[in-house]
Amino acid sequence: xxxxxxxxxxxxxxxxxxxxxxxxxxxxxxxxxxxxxxxxxxxxxxxxxxxxxxxxxxxxxxxxxxxxxxxxxxxxxxxxxxxxxxxxxxxxxxxxxxxxxxxxxxxxxxxxxxxxxxxxxxxxxxxxxxxxxxxxxxxxxxxxxxxxxxxxxxxxxxxxxxxxxxxxxx
Numbered sequence: 001x002x003x004x005x006x007x008x009x010x011x012x013x014x015x016x017x018x019x020x021x022x023x024x025x026x027x028x029x030x031x032x033x034x035x036x037x038x039x040x041x042x043x044x045x046x047x048x049x050x051x052x053x054x055x056x057x058x059x060x061x062x063x064x065x066x067x068x069x070x071x072x073x074x075x076x077x078x079x080x081x082x083x084x085x086x087x088x089x090x091x092x093x094x095x096x097x098x099x100x101x102x103x104x105x106x107x108x109x110x111x112x113x114x115x116x117x118x119x120x121x122x123x124x125x126x127x128x129x130x131x132x133x134x135x136x137x138x139x140x141x142x143x144x145x146x147x148x149x150x151x152x153x154x155x156x157x158x159x160x161x162x163x164x165x166x167x168x169x170x
Contacts, residue, residue: 012062015055020048028063035066038074042081051082079133087122087129089148089167091160096135098142103156107143108132110157114164128167 011033014021027044031037041064045056052075061071075081093099093107108119111130115123122129138144141153147163 012059015059021059023048024060025063028060033064035064038064038066038071039078042071042075046081051085053083079131082129084122085126088127090129090131090146091164092131092133092136092146093119094136094138094142094144094146095132096139096142098139099136099144102142104143106157107145107155107160110160111164114161115168128164 014025024041024044027041028037031040038060041060042052045052045060049056057071057075058068061068064071075083091111093104093111095104108130112118115128115130117123117128117130119130119132133146136144136146136151138151138153141151143155145152145155145160152159152163
């Protein structure tokens with residue numbers, strides 16, 4: 001058999017003994033350990049662990065024989081992926097044109113003032129992660145916000161403040 005053939009490739013061991021790596025390995029096997037399975041494999045890691053850390057990116061990149069820079073590039077390009085653990089709750093503010101014009105920047109100011117975090121950050125107590133999206137496709141509801149996967153429309157700073165206050169209460 002020729003050197004460098006797929007069957008000669010020694011698959012790396014998972015980063016640790018966590019059984020969730022079996023799900024990741026199963027996804028890679030199902031996709032034939034092929035580099036084109038990178039996005040789907042990263043989705044599996046994200047679903048299993050909640051985020052993609054450097055250890056996971058290295059393992060997937062090595063297993064699929066892609067440069068770490070490519071795995072990192074995919075993980076940072078697509079909005080679905082996150083490199084940090086998410087908070088208990090998520091607040092996604094749409095920054096599409098309609099939402100922006102109708103007050104999305106003021107909503108982000110409210111979040112920053114009330115929670116002390118900017119988009120892409122999580123509160124120090126781990127309660128709330130704040131994200132932005134390029135467009136939620138809910139332009140008729142502008143400005144739109146997704147609170148824990150539920151879309152809210154025509155959100156005002158006052159309404160946002162009330163919603164966030166519910167999350168801060170233990």
